[in-house]
Amino acid sequence: MSHGFFEEQREQSAVKAEIVAKYFNAWADVMIVNAQKYGLQKIAYIDLFAGPGRYKDGTKSTPLLVLERAIQKPALARLLVTMFNDSDPDNVYSLRHAINDLPDHGLLTHAPQAFCSEVGHDAQKMFESSRICPTFSFIDPFGYKGLSRGIIQSVVKDWGCDCVFFFNYSRINAGISNDTVRSHMNALFGEQRIDKMRTILTGMTPSDRESFILEELSQALKELGAQYILPFRFRRADGSRTSHALIFVTKNVLGYEIMKDIMARASSTEDQGVPSFEYSPADERCPLLFSLARPLEMLADDLSKRFQGRRLRMIDIYREHHIGTRYIKRNYKNILNDMEASGQISADPPAAKRRMVKGERSCGDNVQISFP
Known part of the structure; x- marks a missing residue:
């Protein structure tokens, strides 16, 4: 079941797809140079919650954007291995057809693979137990099921491996104090950390709560060796508060700088030329008239x-x-x-x-x- 997520491409989804596709392009260019220098035979793109490939309005989602880039660039078409997964059989069926409909998809040396499975501990164990080639991973669950510190750490542990994941702030914020999803919150933040967070969060303002949760998430990831964390927030349609965030994880400062520039350009506002690292549909209706923060x-x-x-x-x-x-x-x-x-x-x-x-x-x- 697709939960209606791909019924249409909302403006925020377009921004998210653009950020991921642009980073993939830049990352792939760096890896092609490394392949020429050091004889790399493969690089990979992994999408663990890939969806059907297109929104209902026909707009391409991230898997097709990545594959089109590879088809257009011979050096990338030769190196790139792609693994797509979704727990919904209908999504996987649609994605396979969308891939086969791409013009010149036969130019890819390694045929794209699309699997249908739940993402959980088995997937984490698979990545943990093997040394993976340079890989850019995208983890975009509908809520929080399947998202854990362990799975993130397992896909960035090796050289040249970076990850972007979708952080559904609204649902996770509500889930932190919900005992029925305690196991999911433990997997994401760590059991000791989340227990302390529940105590500290009591009485916090919504704004302070949001900043605190994102900071704790960053610290939880850094404990596992992720040196550089970069969040990009998406505001609700009225601009009132964050609904979700796209969070980039890398061990390489060059990757951090590249993604920082991409996210800066995607920001809907600037203050004295300093980007907000946020996207809010309300910003276009209510632009800042003057700077307060200086x-x-x-x-x-x-x-x-x-x-x-x-x-x-x-x-x-x-x-x-x-x-x-x-x-x-x-x-x-x-x-x-x-x-x-x-x-x-x-x-x-x-x-x-x-x-x-x-x-x-x-x-x-x-x-x-x-x-x-």
Whole structure:
């Protein structure tokens, strides 16, 4: 049973599919280069809750977008192994037909595989017990059944393996205090952590509760070796609160930076050029007219304190500071230019000797920044 999830492609689903497909494209390009350097024979894409391949309105979902990309790129068509799974036999039947209807799908060296099974401990054991080739995995359950720290850890444990998973915040938020789904919450957060969370969450405001749950999830994943966690939130249609999130997990900082840029571009709002890492349909109806948070001023203050008395390149400032923040590379370039203009820092070469790009002073990766 498809739960009506694929009845139509809602705007938020389109954004989700775009984020996953764009990261797959970038990840695959990096892996093709590695294959040429180190002789990799295979790379893989795994989708454990793949759905029927198309929404009822005919729009392609993620499996078909990934396969089309591979068909269009010979080097990728040669390397890519794909494994799709869904617990609904009707979805698997539809997906197989959708794949067979793709033009030139025969160009894929490895024929796509579509399976019908429940995702649970057996799947986790399978991934845990084998060393997998570089793999990008997408875990997109309807609710929380089948989603666990163990399955996420098992698909990112090896080199070149990254994962994106769907976090249904509304249902998980409700499930945390529901004893009938305790086993699912234990599998996702860990039994000791979720017990402490239940106590702490009592009396929290909805906003604080949301931030706390996402932070605890990130810490639970980091305990298992996932070094970099990046969430992208989707708001309800009225923009009031988060309904769900797309969460990226990797052990590689380059993957983190690539996905951060993709999610930044998918954000529905910016504040002083700092992306929200959120998508809200309400933002198009009610755009921000002015900035209240002043995030660039906050960045300037933090950089002054963090790097006091140091001299280092722009790129090193960015790499040392941006992990776990909403700031992207262009935010650092812009604020460092502003700080130089106001005399808070000095730069070598100075602004007068750096070129203008589209009416703005450049601040290249190798510009040396001195903090007093």
